Amino acid sequence: MICTKCGALMDQTDKDSSSGRVIREYLCRNCGIYRLEDDGVALWKVLHDAREEDEAERAAQAATTAAPEPASPFPNSRTSLLQRLTRLFPLRK
Numbered sequence: 001m002i003c004t005k006c007g008a009l010m011d012q013t014d015k016d017s018s019s020g021r022v023i024r025e026y027l028c029r030n031c032g033i034y035r036l037e038d039d040g041v042a043l044w045k046v047l048h049d050a051r052e053e054d055e056a057e058r059a060a061q062a063a064t065t066a067a068p069e070p071a072s073p074f075p076n077s078r079t080s081l082l083q084r085l086t087r088l089f090p091l092r093k
């Protein structure tokens with residue numbers, strides 16, 4: 001960070017990422033002025049959001065696919081059983 005007033009290289013005096021964005025604070029030792037620089041989204045925030053998205057996705061998948069069923073020796077047993085039942089007891093209207 002270069003001081004806009006005198007062109008000297010400013011010293012970084014502080015860095016705060018607690019808000020979810022990295023804010024760096026610079027001090028020009030010549031002029032004694034402080035400047036804040038927004039350095040973008042903090043890494044922990046990126047990771048945090050990614051993890052939340054991941055968990056949300058996983059929860060959504062769990063909700064739609066329900067519990068994963070164990071491999072059945074009769075892959076279509078549920079359908080065929082239903083078909084067999086409806087054949088045995090036809091629905092009357």
Ligand SMILES: [Zn+2]
Nearest residue numbers: 003006028031
């Ligand atoms: Zn300066």
